[in-house]
Amino acid sequence: MTKEIKIGGIKIGGGNLIRVQSMTNTDTKNIKSTVAQIKRLEKAGCEIIRISIPDKESAEAIKEIKKKINIPVVADIHFDHTLAILSIKNGADKIRINPGNIGSEEKVLEIIKEAKKAKIPVRIGVNAGSLKKDIKYNLQIKSNNETANKMVASLMEHLEFFEKNDFFDIVISLKSADVNETVEAYRLISKVRDYPLHLGITEAGTEKSGLIKSAVGLGILLYEGLGDTIRVSLSAAPEEEIFAAYRILDVAGRRKHGVEIISCPTCARTEIDVIKLAKKIEQKTKYIKIPLKIAIMGCVVNGPGEAKEADIGITGSKNFGVIFKNGKIIKKVPKNKVMKIFEKELENMIKENKR
Amino acid sequence: MTKEIKIGGIKIGGGNLIRVQSMTNTDTKNIKSTVAQIKRLEKAGCEIIRISIPDKESAEAIKEIKKKINIPVVADIHFDHTLAILSIKNGADKIRINPGNIGSEEKVLEIIKEAKKAKIPVRIGVNAGSLKKDIKYNLQIKSNNETANKMVASLMEHLEFFEKNDFFDIVISLKSADVNETVEAYRLISKVRDYPLHLGITEAGTEKSGLIKSAVGLGILLYEGLGDTIRVSLSAAPEEEIFAAYRILDVAGRRKHGVEIISCPTCARTEIDVIKLAKKIEQKTKYIKIPLKIAIMGCVVNGPGEAKEADIGITGSKNFGVIFKNGKIIKKVPKNKVMKIFEKELENMIKENKR
Numbered sequence: 001m002t003k004e005i006k007i008g009g010i011k012i013g014g015g016n017l018i019r020v021q022s023m024t025n026t027d028t029k030n031i032k033s034t035v036a037q038i039k040r041l042e043k044a045g046c047e048i049i050r051i052s053i054p055d056k057e058s059a060e061a062i063k064e065i066k067k068k069i070n071i072p073v074v075a076d077i078h079f080d081h082t083l084a085i086l087s088i089k090n091g092a093d094k095i096r097i098n099p100g101n102i103g104s105e106e107k108v109l110e111i112i113k114e115a116k117k118a119k120i121p122v123r124i125g126v127n128a129g130s131l132k133k134d135i136k137y138n139l140q141i142k143s144n145n146e147t148a149n150k151m152v153a154s155l156m157e158h159l160e161f162f163e164k165n166d167f168f169d170i171v172i173s174l175k176s177a178d179v180n181e182t183v184e185a186y187r188l189i190s191k192v193r194d195y196p197l198h199l200g201i202t203e204a205g206t207e208k209s210g211l212i213k214s215a216v217g218l219g220i221l222l223y224e225g226l227g228d229t230i231r232v233s234l235s236a237a238p239e240e241e242i243f244a245a246y247r248i249l250d251v252a253g254r255r256k257h258g259v260e261i262i263s264c265p266t267c268a269r270t271e272i273d274v275i276k277l278a279k280k281i282e283q284k285t286k287y288i289k290i291p292l293k294i295a296i297m298g299c300v301v302n303g304p305g306e307a308k309e310a311d312i313g314i315t316g317s318k319n320f321g322v323i324f325k326n327g328k329i330i331k332k333v334p335k336n337k338v339m340k341i342f343e344k345e346l347e348n349m350i351k352e353n354k355r
Numbered sequence: 356m357t358k359e360i361k362i363g364g365i366k367i368g369g370g371n372l373i374r375v376q377s378m379t380n381t382d383t384k385n386i387k388s389t390v391a392q393i394k395r396l397e398k399a400g401c402e403i404i405r406i407s408i409p410d411k412e413s414a415e416a417i418k419e420i421k422k423k424i425n426i427p428v429v430a431d432i433h434f435d436h437t438l439a440i441l442s443i444k445n446g447a448d449k450i451r452i453n454p455g456n457i458g459s460e461e462k463v464l465e466i467i468k469e470a471k472k473a474k475i476p477v478r479i480g481v482n483a484g485s486l487k488k489d490i491k492y493n494l495q496i497k498s499n500n501e502t503a504n505k506m507v508a509s510l511m512e513h514l515e516f517f518e519k520n521d522f523f524d525i526v527i528s529l530k531s532a533d534v535n536e537t538v539e540a541y542r543l544i545s546k547v548r549d550y551p552l553h554l555g556i557t558e559a560g561t562e563k564s565g566l567i568k569s570a571v572g573l574g575i576l577l578y579e580g581l582g583d584t585i586r587v588s589l590s591a592a593p594e595e596e597i598f599a600a601y602r603i604l605d606v607a608g609r610r611k612h613g614v615e616i617i618s619c620p621t622c623a624r625t626e627i628d629v630i631k632l633a634k635k636i637e638q639k640t641k642y643i644k645i646p647l648k649i650a651i652m653g654c655v656v657n658g659p660g661e662a663k664e665a666d667i668g669i670t671g672s673k674n675f676g677v678i679f680k681n682g683k684i685i686k687k688v689p690k691n692k693v694m695k696i697f698e699k700e701l702e703n704m705i706k707e708n709k710r
Contacts (some may be wrong), residue, residue: 216578251567251568267380267431
């Protein structure tokens with residue numbers, strides 16, 4: 001069980017819901033486009049938004065941005081501690097730094113003091129690719145993975161500095177572009193500290209291969225019970241990160257949210273256009289937040305038998321389409337009408353569930 | 356360590372490479388389109404192909420199909436044992452059955468006899484959705500997951516029947532559309548039997564959500580060291596299953612194959628069009644089989660530092676694009692030319708690697 005931390009109005013850690021984050025990729029200073037992107041992300045289900053603060057104007061923009069959005073803002077700081085301080089003064093709900101690139105302990109201490117005054121947490125984010133060269137910390141427990149050991153040792157140096165200065169309002173991240181390094185690093189830190197863990201695979205890649213890397217890496221950790229907040233990093237529109245994050249949480253058994261589609265891969269037995277229908281249903285139900293299982297099965301080998309757990313489903317047979325609810329057949333309809341009738345049934349079910 | 360089994364010319368289990376499978380979704384009887392699809396799958400890297408055999412004509416088609424392709428054929432049989440026997444006589448390299456839906460032990464025995472005569476293995480595939488109602492087998496070791504226990508108990512009944520009849524040329528699969536059930540079932544069987552494991556999440560879903568489910572489920576098992584052959588089931592073109600399978604194997608640390616793209620998710624700091632470039636590079640290198648790490652980074656915070664493990668990479672900076680190889684900057688070029696020059700460098704690197 002991790003420690004509970006508050007980010008704006010949202011609690012993470014300590015058994016709270018695992019929260020989904022993303023990051024804007026607009027020019028932060030362009031308040032209009034940044035706010036518009038955050039609004040789209042809120043609609044998709046984003047619960048905490050990180051914004052990079054490369055300069056003074058960006059730090060000052062936080063004030064205006066915060067007025068127009070509904071979720072907490074995390075200021076992402078590199079190199080310059082004065083930007084962290086300015087972000088806090090402009091209302092950032094959390095600061096994310098890698099203390100290793102801030103320049104000196106004195107400068108980190110200035111951030112700590114300001115965060116303490118504002119009562120906001122700091123995420124200490126150590127990345128495999130930007131480790132200090134002279135890590136002195138001696139780990140008591142070690143992993144087989146040398147990079148993971150270095151990441152955790154580096155983090156421990158930072159943690160002890162924060163703790164020595166009486167600051168415990170901390171979230172941790174230990175990201176690498178390598179799944180094994182990431183998994184080993186998070187496993188290791190969870191044995192020695194109880195700060196909430198923000199999970200992510202850094203520079204994971206494109207919409208497709210990045211999705212796979214994040215799903216494997218975060219999936220392993222979440223399935224083990226680790227993780228209090230997650231971000232799926234993708235070189236894609238940030239909305240895609242939100243969809244992926246919820247799917248990963250759902251299939252790893254950590255948070256039910258939205259539609260799970262169960263659909264067969266199709267084969268020579270297939271009697272309805274599963275691929276087209278599944279894609280259409282997925283698109284249509286993308287932003288639904290209630291948990292719902294929808295099955296789309298090509299033939300009688302798979303459906304409804306293999307989809308009896310589904311709330312609603314459709315299966316093809318030689319002469320007609322079959323619609324089923326909770327494992328029971330409710331309708332047999334002509335094949336050319338099956339898609340329309342199924343969509344109508346689904347809409348009704350969603351309406352009922354919303355009530 | 357699992358037992359070694361031969362499927363046509365390919366060895367699986369016993370420490371051999373984890374092999375990648377897919378399944379045709381053409382009408383098997385249409386030899387021309389089935390062969391064309393298998394050829395496309397071979398090009399994408401498919402190493403074993405499964406074909407569903409819903410009727411006599413499909414079983415007979417195996418003979419002609421096999422003449423025109425280069426990879427072993429697995430005949431997928433449901434309900435009718437005579438189709439299994441006919442498939443074996445027509446040259447199938449392996450039979451996949453769920454003995455629970457074949458009708459009787461006598462009929463299963465006929466398949467066993469024919470497979471023994473032809474010296475081909477049988478995959479016993481138990482699916483969570485089509486379990487027998489009267490499972491009598493008492494498991495010695497149990498999981499917390501009741502469905503997983505039932506799946507394994509059902510499989511054990513079948514296994515003991517095969518073993519009693521002196522047949523050990525067996526591959527196992529235990530698929531469910533639920534990640535937890537699948538993971539628990541495979542973990543359990545691996546404690547009591549050493550037959551090679553074919554891994555898959557059944558009815559995983561669409562190209563996107565199915566990818567996530569398969570990556571989480573197979574990722575957990577592969578990372579633990581389980582699995583001898585895999586199939587990623589997607590309601591999508593089967594070529595997509597191959598790409599996904601290799602990426603999952605790669606990131607789970609089980610088999611290096613093809614290009615790994617490391618690319619940042621972009622933010623306000625981004626100085627080059629990472630999303631567009633990453634997508635283009637991924638598409639261009641999709642069928643390359645040599646392992647290669649390519650980094651595409653938006654700014655100096657991430658690249659080249661965070662991508663120093665990459666074989667080749669590109670990063671944006673304020674005034675120019677930077678190309679790096681093995682962590683060292685090799686070229687600084689004007690931004691408007693950086694994509695072209697990078698692609699050329701990449702092409703040269705691939706040519707060198709092929710030599």
